[in-house]
Amino acid sequence: MTLGYAYMNRDVFDDFYSDIVKSLAMRFIDEYTSFVFNDNPASLYEEYINQKTLLRSLYEKSDEPEKRLLDRHKVCACMTAAIIKVRLISSDLDSDDGFKLSAATRINEQLAFMSTWELFKGFIILHREDKDKNYELPPTFHNISFLDTMTRSLFLANQINALSTPLLANIFFLLEKYCESPE
Numbered sequence: 193m194t195l196g197y198a199y200m201n202r203d204v205f206d207d208f209y210s211d212i213v214k215s216l217a218m219r220f221i222d223e224y225t226s227f228v229f230n231d232n233p234a235s236l237y238e239e240y241i242n243q244k245t246l247l248r249s250l251y252e253k254s255d256e257p258e259k260r261l262l263d264r265h266k267v268c269a270c271m272t273a274a275i276i277k278v279r280l281i282s283s284d285l286d287s288d289d290g291f292k293l294s295a296a297t298r299i300n301e302q303l304a305f306m307s308t309w310e311l312f313k314g315f316i317i318l319h320r321e322d323k324d325k326n327y328e329l330p331p332t333f334h335n336i337s338f339l340d341t342m343t344r345s346l347f348l349a350n351q352i353n354a355l356s357t358p359l360l361a362n363i364f365f366l367l368e369k370y371c372e373s374p375e
Contacts, residue, residue: 200244200267202237208271209233213307217281220299227283227299236278243270243277247357264315265368268308269360275304276350301346305339312364316371327371 200208213236217229247266262270281299313327329338342363349355 200240200271205237205240206233208307208311209236212310213275213280213303216306216310217303220281220303224283224299227281230280230282232278232280236274236280239274239278240271243273243357247361250358263361264312264319265361265364266357268312268315268364269357271311272304272308272346272360273355273357275307276301276346276355298343298347301350302339302343305342305346308364309367312367316368325371329367330370 210233214229214231221227221229244262244267247262247270251266279300281303283299309329316327332338332341335341335344346355
């Protein structure tokens with residue numbers, strides 16, 4: 193199995209941002225009209241670079257060009273954390289009538305995971321022979337879906353200041369292994 197090192201320069205990021213992140217955010221905004229999208233690719237890219245730098249130093253990556261790259265699991269983990277931290281979607285909800293605010297607070301975590309799941313599938317397809325395989329999230333019997341469970345977990349981790357990019361990278365690795373398993 194190839195690790196599939198991922199390269200996210202500014203051009204690749206700009207495509208990812210406009211095609212995936214912004215597109216998903218606009219779908220959310222259309223569905224939930226009390227939200228606004230804070231179109232801020234520069235801040236998101238800067239936070240991604242910060243997350244990547246922290247992860248590279250954690251893994252003691254050298255400055256040699258061939259040892260500088262992170263694998264796709266870590267790139268997606270850094271991007272997930274960056275989207276959560278930048279908070280691209282905000283709302284003007286100020287009360288919790290009907291529990292709208294309770295569900296709304298997780299919208300950035302949902303945007304983060306859905307965006308990076310699309311990015312991750314792109315990385316997998318790029319490095320695989322089976323390009324037509326349908327990559328889906330695992331079924332779950334907890335909460336509504338895997339996406340809901342993941343969104344709740346990301347929200348809680350962010351709230352208690354425990355968002356971990358190495359843990360997120362491991363989750364993406366396990367999702368890839370799940371997708372490789374026979375139907």
